[in-house]
Amino acid sequence: MDIAIVGAGSVGKALAGALKRAGHNICFGVREPDAEKYADLARDYRIAGPSDAVTACEVAILAVGWSAVEDVAGSIGPAAGKIIIDCTNPVAMGKDGLGLTLGFDTSGGERVQALLPQADVVKTFNQIGAEFMADAGRLSPQPVMFVAGDSEQAKSVALALVRDVGFDAQNAGPLTQARLLEPLAMLWIWSAMKGDLGREFGFALAR
Template sequence: MKKIGIIGSGAVGKALGKGFLKYGYDTTIASRSEEKRAALITEIGGSIKTAGFSETAKSAEIIILAVKGSIARNVIEQCGIENFSGKTVIDTTNPIADSPPQNGVLKYFTSLENSLMEDLQSMNTKAHFVKAFSSVGSSLMVDPNFDGLKPGMFICGNNEDAKKEVQTILLKFGWEVEDMGMAEAARAIEPLAMLWCIPGMREGKWSHAFKLLKK
């Protein structure tokens, strides 16, 4: 199994860190702060490793990007763009604007003609970005329990082998995979997080996931 490097120590980084360890992956999670890194070892437990951004990106064979959308470009630069070359990058980020939500609807800094993932892919042409985990809460990312019903994870990206790698991970983590095609599909997938958050923002309900019904 490939070595996992998680760039981001927030709720998503921690949830996926626990998940990758559970499924036997050699996993490193990154933070800029030594203090935070020590806390992550206690919080995540198991055999989790920690390191700085560039060290984590360099040693990883699959990179998970789990930072605030508005700083994602900057974080990739801090990691070293060359450390992404040839690797699958699981992009969990959403382009959430700093302005407050309106009646429970998040605001985005992208438009329907461009997505954050396309922007990140264009600055890293040798990396293989795959959008995943962006439209569900961190507590449901690994082994989501809906009484035996598997929810669907929407993914997209330009590299078929990278998407196959992500599909293998998602199947282990308890998801059905809905491949929506090339990177442009992120224009539709990223706004699903707006929809996912509305019941939470309006009614405090955060325990749901999407599923595509098919005949």
């Protein structure tokens, strides 16, 4: 499948490697595609502007910081008919440290859907550190990755991609369930940064 990844940071690069190994074609969407800092990436992937990358692909992964989401949506929109996989977490530094900037009655996923109403937004790849998106097989038992979205067709595509990179992919219901998946990400972040677990863990299901 042709997949655009908007953002070439920790998450974007991790998912690019794992999805490429699974046989997918990746095109990065970045602000300065000709910049020297992308010379290494350009050996393995196509690099384009965000709009060109998304236009050329069936699926686009949003892997930018929350503060850039509105800007990115403006540059890739309307993305009509595209599947947008939103891995962002709406976090910012507050007086008590890093925390969610919204929740309970909306979510980052729903905000992205509101910014791109003609696309099908799916929330996933937000619940674990980027290093495990590069290689989920480092963890045992297999880590879970929940997937939430309103379009069943878009969600089934996202579930397959999540499975392709090695996670126990679980349907978490409609996009409003991003209101639960973003706090779950905060639990991972808190446990990794301030708790006793360190970054070397993920969540898994006991059956």
